[in-house]
Amino acid sequence: MRKISLSAGYTCYGCRSVGPKGLWGYHAVRSCSAPALPAGRITARQAADLWERHFAERGVTEPDHSSHYILAYLLGAKTIESLEQGKLTEFLSPEKTEQMWKLCSKRLSRMPVQYVIEEWDFRDLTLKMKPPVFIPRPETEELVELVLTDLQMKPGTEVGTQETCLEVGCGSGAISLSLLKSWPQLKAIAVDQSQDAVDLTGENALRLGLQDRLQIHHLDVMKDAETVLSLCSSVSVLVSNPPYLFSEDMTALEPEVYRFEDHAALDGGNDGLEVIKHILTLAPQILSDHGRVYLEVDPRHPPLIQQWVEVNVEEMHYVETRHDISGRPRFCILRKEKSNKDHKLDLD
Amino acid sequence: MAFRRAIHLLPRGKDCVYSLCIPCLHTSPNAISQTVRFPQHHCGRTTRTLHTGTPLMVAKILSVDELFSKKSLQEYLKKTEAEYNECLRAANSGVPEEQSSEDTLMSKRTKVSLLAPLIQSIRELDAKQREMAETEALLKDEDPALRELAELESEGCLQEIQDIRQEILNLLIPEEEADLSDLVLEVTAGVGGQEAMLFTNEVFHMYQGYAYHHGWSFDILEYMTNDLGGVRSALASISGSQSYKRMKFEGGVHRVQRVPKTEKHGRMHTSTMTVAILPQPTEISFTINSKDLKIETKRASGAGGQHVNTTDSAVRIVHLPTGVVAECQQERSQIKNKEKAMKALRAKLYSIKLEEETSKRYNQRKIQIGTKGRSEKIRTYHFPQDRITDHRIGLTVHDMKNFLLGEDLLEEMNSSLQEFSNQETLEELLGENNQQGS
Numbered sequence: 001m002r003k004i005s006l007s008a009g010y011t012c013y014g015c016r017s018v019g020p021k022g023l024w025g026y027h028a029v030r031s032c033s034a035p036a037l038p039a040g041r042i043t044a045r046q047a048a049d050l051w052e053r054h055f056a057e058r059g060v061t062e063p064d065h066s067s068h069y070i071l072a073y074l075l076g077a078k079t080i081e082s083l084e085q086g087k088l089t090e091f092l093s094p095e096k097t098e099q100m101w102k103l104c105s106k107r108l109s110r111m112p113v114q115y116v117i118e119e120w121d122f123r124d125l126t127l128k129m130k131p132p133v134f135i136p137r138p139e140t141e142e143l144v145e146l147v148l149t150d151l152q153m154k155p156g157t158e159v160g161t162q163e164t165c166l167e168v169g170c171g172s173g174a175i176s177l178s179l180l181k182s183w184p185q186l187k188a189i190a191v192d193q194s195q196d197a198v199d200l201t202g203e204n205a206l207r208l209g210l211q212d213r214l215q216i217h218h219l220d221v222m223k224d225a226e227t228v229l230s231l232c233s234s235v236s237v238l239v240s241n242p243p244y245l246f247s248e249d250m251t252a253l254e255p256e257v258y259r260f261e262d263h264a265a266l267d268g269g270n271d272g273l274e275v276i277k278h279i280l281t282l283a284p285q286i287l288s289d290h291g292r293v294y295l296e297v298d299p300r301h302p303p304l305i306q307q308w309v310e311v312n313v314e315e316m317h318y319v320e321t322r323h324d325i326s327g328r329p330r331f332c333i334l335r336k337e338k339s340n341k342d343h344k345l346d347l348d
Numbered sequence: 349m350a351f352r353r354a355i356h357l358l359p360r361g362k363d364c365v366y367s368l369c370i371p372c373l374h375t376s377p378n379a380i381s382q383t384v385r386f387p388q389h390h391c392g393r394t395t396r397t398l399h400t401g402t403p404l405m406v407a408k409i410l411s412v413d414e415l416f417s418k419k420s421l422q423e424y425l426k427k428t429e430a431e432y433n434e435c436l437r438a439a440n441s442g443v444p445e446e447q448s449s450e451d452t453l454m455s456k457r458t459k460v461s462l463l464a465p466l467i468q469s470i471r472e473l474d475a476k477q478r479e480m481a482e483t484e485a486l487l488k489d490e491d492p493a494l495r496e497l498a499e500l501e502s503e504g505c506l507q508e509i510q511d512i513r514q515e516i517l518n519l520l521i522p523e524e525e526a527d528l529s530d531l532v533l534e535v536t537a538g539v540g541g542q543e544a545m546l547f548t549n550e551v552f553h554m555y556q557g558y559a560y561h562h563g564w565s566f567d568i569l570e571y572m573t574n575d576l577g578g579v580r581s582a583l584a585s586i587s588g589s590q591s592y593k594r595m596k597f598e599g600g601v602h603r604v605q606r607v608p609k610t611e612k613h614g615r616m617h618t619s620t621m622t623v624a625i626l627p628q629p630t631e632i633s634f635t636i637n638s639k640d641l642k643i644e645t646k647r648a649s650g651a652g653g654q655h656v657n658t659t660d661s662a663v664r665i666v667h668l669p670t671g672v673v674a675e676c677q678q679e680r681s682q683i684k685n686k687e688k689a690m691k692a693l694r695a696k697l698y699s700i701k702l703e704e705e706t707s708k709r710y711n712q713r714k715i716q717i718g719t720k721g722r723s724e725k726i727r728t729y730h731f732p733q734d735r736i737t738d739h740r741i742g743l744t745v746h747d748m749k750n751f752l753l754g755e756d757l758l759e760e761m762n763s764s765l766q767e768f769s770n771q772e773t774l775e776e777l778l779g780e781n782n783q784q785g786s
Contacts, residue, residue, distance in 0.1 A: 062658065066659065069680070078679065078680050079677060079680060082679075112657050112659075113659045114657070121679065121680035122681060123681055124681070134654075137657070138645070138681070138682035139653050141681060145683065241654075243654070244654060245655065254656065257654075257655070257656065257657050266654050298651075298653065325643055325647075325663075325686065328652060328653075
């Protein structure tokens, strides 16, 4: 019974094109590049091993993790390590086998695992992922941690005080939604220049039931500065993981990033500071007094930002640089200081 | 010394229930138990089940009555009451004459308030026992109606006496520092190769079942498998009411005897695995200097950030001064893996610290609180005979399948261990340790 349906599935599969269509039609996988569906039953472990080898042969990065995450996803777990013991030695159903082949073939085209399984975790949230919306990186989890720690330390943030946060370039919504989830008194405004990102943030907010405290706007801070200012004033936290790659580095990116993710979320111009400078210029008008800016940046950026702000944005005070888990200078914290101006006048 | 410790911990004594009042725990047909239940106003509580009749039991778990018939206990209670009265008199006598006696007065006042619940129970017990004596006289009365009434009354009285005695015992047993904490469970395969690893996995899941049975959370921190479905080692964080207290007797070497699935000649193998129960310290009670930590991730090399999209979110943390390592790859989120690895690391480091502090204190006991380094064989799982024997108290139960579910049978085993341990504590308290030869 099983064998028949499997071979039927195989025949059917042979004449189907599995590659992602449309946008990446150019990179679509031809089904012949994937290993043939097994004729008999195979266990979950065998399927994972087979694809791991195949990925490795084809030069796909993280061959082991790719095949493991896809398999775990199909079996209803997040990681192969958290999979119920024994599942690996069980036979895969013909349907699951076919799905495994379909998803792994996508990965073979270098599509990131997060897009292949259409979801990923960010802190304690599981978010839907959709190309070409930027996939949140682990460093950004630490950015959220910085904001949350400061919110906790801040005096007078007991129940009742309403804090508002603005996120520039929300992508999948990871930062805003994490903050809203962990800080029940917080309201957030999220903006992005990409309609795909705005839609995905909205979808994720709805899934997590956080839509009531989140406003999402489709706008570009580079062009619609006035709209941004009209939407937000007296914001206490401005957080952003802006595009910060140097344009010249773009071509050196792995295919997973270069081919599949929105370049507008990555490319920060010649010095990687284009969007950052823009955000910092607007910051004094957006923030309340002592309001803070939290930025994720390239490790080369912090000293450049500090210098630039001191010269160009009077009301912003550079507070500190924080390092990521691997010890790279990764985050910049700045504060709005109204008294800054008066202070300077006094000095003159 | 032991006495002072008891006093110190008395206010928490109420939480220290010996055998938890959970009904239906003792419904298993495998233990012969004598459950006495009285319908009066105590119907909300289940009486303690006493395993006195179980023939396979070697260690002596004494009943409440047996404990109370001990002269030493009676003397101890009398002594405590006398001390209480003395302190109370001193505390009430008013103004201290010199500076030094002010401290004494303070300590006496503290003692009074600490001892109050115990003294109250002792007095209640006295009153009830007098009442009982009066009722007993009526039992011999000639009027049958009066006799019947007296019988009813004495039944109620007996039950109350039993309850108060239990209460007194609870107040006497000191609570351990770690009793209120959550814990990290560590299982490690011992001798026996693949078979030991398979058994390690079964035991790990038995505790998972035990946690669910109690409504505790069971969060896997580390799970090192081999290709054949065995587990080299695994760590899980368990939290919930009384979790450490109920799990702490599980630490030690567990031995399995059976014919492994992989055995071709039908020979029986003996393999072992080790369980360690590590109390999970709170952030406040145990701090680790972040400068002592080396955190390793796959993103450590290269540019990181937006430059790369890696999915390997495993985190490994090394505590440099001790070389203790914890790692986690259970989660897709790197920060979650880091949190879990930190949790495991904290528990590992804390248990090393506790081990140093407490090893002296517990050396004399049959029931060791299981943390690292306990090499004592505590239990045998004998599959052909379908029995599980705990060597510390000589208790045997049957029905392996049921036991490995981690539900009623394991709970029953645990209650006996708890009772026996409490008894040992009590004996220590009463200074009987040396006379305990047999």
